[in-house]
Amino acid sequence: MIPAQFDYARPGSIDEAVSALSAAGEDAKVLAGGQSLIPVLRLRLAYPSTVVDLGRVPELRGVRDDGDAIVIGAMTTHHEVLNDPLVREHAPLIAQATHTVADPQVRHRGTFGGALAHADPAGDLGAVALALGAEFVANGPGGERRIPAQDFFVDYLTTALSGDEILTAVRVPKLGDGWSSHYEKFNRVAQAWSIVAVAALVRRSNGSIAEARIGLTNMGSTPLRASAVEQALAGADASAQAVGAAAEHAAEGTSAPSDLNGKADYREHLARVLTRRALLAAGGI
Numbered sequence: 001m002i003p004a005q006f007d008y009a010r011p012g013s014i015d016e017a018v019s020a021l022s023a024a025g026e027d028a029k030v031l032a033g034g035q036s037l038i039p040v041l042r043l044r045l046a047y048p049s050t051v052v053d054l055g056r057v058p059e060l061r062g063v064r065d066d067g068d069a070i071v072i073g074a075m076t077t078h079h080e081v082l083n084d085p086l087v088r089e090h091a092p093l094i095a096q097a098t099h100t101v102a103d104p105q106v107r108h109r110g111t112f113g114g115a116l117a118h119a120d121p122a123g124d125l126g127a128v129a130l131a132l133g134a135e136f137v138a139n140g141p142g143g144e145r146r147i148p149a150q151d152f153f154v155d156y157l158t159t160a161l162s163g164d165e166i167l168t169a170v171r172v173p174k175l176g177d178g179w180s181s182h183y184e185k186f187n188r189v190a191q192a193w194s195i196v197a198v199a200a201l202v203r204r205s206n207g208s209i210a211e212a213r214i215g216l217t218n219m220g221s222t223p224l225r226a227s228a229v230e231q232a233l234a235g236a237d238a239s240a241q242a243v244g245a246a247a248e249h250a251a252e253g254t255s256a257p258s259d260l261n262g263k264a265d266y267r268e269h270l271a272r273v274l275t276r277r278a279l280l281a282a283g284g285i
């Protein structure tokens, strides 16, 4: 199919992008890698009056060191994120999860910020950002603001960004000493979306689990934290038995969807199994 007609703006800076978006009004859409937006336009599921293409805004691209955090530009492609030395050193969970996103073609075009702004609950990066305690940097007519990950994902395909804001970067705290991580994804075929996936971070101390952080992919309309598991693990033995018992709480507080890939109770089962696997791998148990 052919998309409906739209005006096209190609700004060269963040300020120009914000101006173009504000000038275009409510029906404007930002274009990043186009891997989700272009199919939606072609099917006429969206018909924006203006498309603001961020492809020529160099400030939005790349990863930089900012002391206790790394800052990933929104237009950094999945491929660039995956191969970035700062990401690999300070946020290996992002590299591991990004490696499971789609196929090499999509990863060369799709962007880190585009995937997060799209906010598909089956997308892999939301749960990772949530578990890592990332902070989203947005720019709009009122200037810059920062949004903690737990406030960024509002509902299915809906974020805290307003229509005249763009996501410019994501700040990811560097993993401190003692932390290790693992992303466990379950999909029907290779290079496909998650049916369920689990992002786990574990801090071990003297044979115990001092702290754990767990993000769940596709267990509700937004990425979720498995808070009951995190509480059960605080101070628990770093043993397979303790991890298995805690992982039994993984589906608590979730509202898994039922679709052609699986019913809600199947996803709840997957959440428990994958949480156990992710924690064992993350903790080296």
Ligand SMILES: Cc1cc2nc3c(=O)[nH]c(=O)nc-3n(C[C@H](O)[C@H](O)[C@H](O)COP(=O)(O)OP(=O)(O)OC[C@H]3O[C@@H](n4cnc5c(N)ncnc54)[C@H](O)[C@@H]3O)c2cc1C
Pocket (backbone or CB within 6 Å): 029, 030, 031, 032, 033, 034, 035, 036, 037, 038, 054, 074, 075, 100, 101, 102, 103, 106, 109, 110, 111, 112, 113, 114, 115, 117, 118, 122, 123, 124, 125, 161, 165, 166, 167, 168, 191, 192, 193, 194
């Ligand atoms: C075949 C296929 C398989 C895939 N498999 C997976 C998978 O396994 N796991 C996974 O996580 N993802 C998967 N994806 C999605 C992929 O990660 C996309 O890259 C991502 O969803 C969209 O990123 P994009 O840069 O292409 O954004 P676009 O398609 O350009 O934009 C997506 C949406 O986000 C908005 N947006 C984009 N950037 C910004 C910004 N900076 N500020 C404000 N709004 C913005 C756009 O307006 C649009 O609404 C798959 C995609 C395809 C085509």
